[in-house]
Amino acid sequence: GNSVTQMEGPVTLSEEAFLTINCTYTATGYPSLFWYVQYPGEGLQLLLKATKADDKGSNKGFEATYRKETTSFHLEKGSVQVSDSAVYFCALSNSGGSNYKLTFGKGTLLTVNP
Amino acid sequence: GAVVSQHPSWVICKSGTSVKIECRSLDFQATTMFWYRQFPKQSLMLMATSNEGSKATYEQGVEKDKFLINHASLTLSTLTVTSAHPEDSSFYICSAREGLAPLSDTQYFGPGTRLTVL
Numbered sequence A: 001g002n003s004v005t006q007m008e009g010p011v012t013l014s015e016e017a018f019l020t021i022n023c024t025y026t027a028t029g030y031p032s033l034f035w036y037v038q039y040p041g042e043g044l045q046l047l048l049k050a051t052k053a054d055d056k057g058s059n060k061g062f063e064a065t066y067r068k069e070t071t072s073f074h075l076e077k078g079s080v081q082v083s084d085s086a087v088y089f090c091a092l093s094n095s096g097g098s099n100y101k102l103t104f105g106k107g108t109l110l111t112v113n114p
Numbered sequence B: 001g002a003v004v005s006q007h008p009s010w011v012i013c014k015s016g017t018s019v020k021i022e023c024r025s026l027d028f029q030a031t032t033m034f035w036y037r038q039f040p041k042q043s044l045m046l047m048a049t050s051n052e053g054s055k056a057t058y059e060q061g062v063e064k065d066k067f068l069i070n071h072a073s074l075t076l077s078t079l080t081v082t083s084a085h086p087e088d089s090s091f092y093i094c095s096a097r098e099g100l101a102p103l104s105d106t107q108y109f110g111p112g113t114r115l116t117v118l
Helices: none
Strands: A003-006 A011-014 A019-021 A023-026 A032-038 A044-050 A056-059 A062-065 A075-077 A086-093 A102-104 A108-113 B004-007 B010-013 B019-025 B030-038 B044-051 B067-073 B076-081 B090-098 B107-109 B113-117
Touching: A003 A086, A003 A102, A011 A019, A019 A108, A023 A032, A023 A086, A032 A062, A044 A062, A044 B107, B004 B090, B010 B019, B019 B030, B019 B090, B019 B113, B030 B067, B030 B076, B044 B067, B076 B090
Parallel strands: A011 A108, B010 B113
Antiparallel strands: A003 A023, A019 A075, A032 A044, A032 A086, A044 A056, A056 A062, A062 A075, A086 A102, A086 A108, B004 B019, B019 B076, B030 B044, B030 B090, B067 B076, B090 B107, B090 B113
């Protein structure tokens, strides 16, 4: 079956620090990969996605590259801001009659201090 | 684009009453809608998947008669928590998937509904 493993938090950084949140996956076929962000008390927002190997998703300074050889989709940002404090979820979506259900990682809480 | 709304954003009800939560896709037609439950500091748990005009498909362990899902149109799905009890208190989040490529694999999430059952 499908599974997503992401680094456990919490992660605490100072403003302008470099961020990496690791994510690896197990899936059959060729899944699409996603990073979602959840701010306190809110639903999830799509941060970025990649649909095939070597694709790089990017948005708001965040990047992640779909690495099929290492089954990874690590999230990176060169300089975090206080406003980036949130929970980040790595997820995959597989077709094949599954209605594109999402399989989520457990989430990583990021706190950025000024 | 791809905005999903939920209503209400929070609700408090007495034990034994029923609560209905609406999920709407505002600027696209949602072939499939999903309902999730999230406990504090945890990931999302998929409760059910619904396709417009069809019966919802529930995940293992989710009571169909407890959590009634209706997906009557391509822009609206409702979740009704029947005879709610304190253990049903949670954060309920819906998502919607547009049926057309290349966005067909992407789910867009609503802002969530906080349910508190007294």
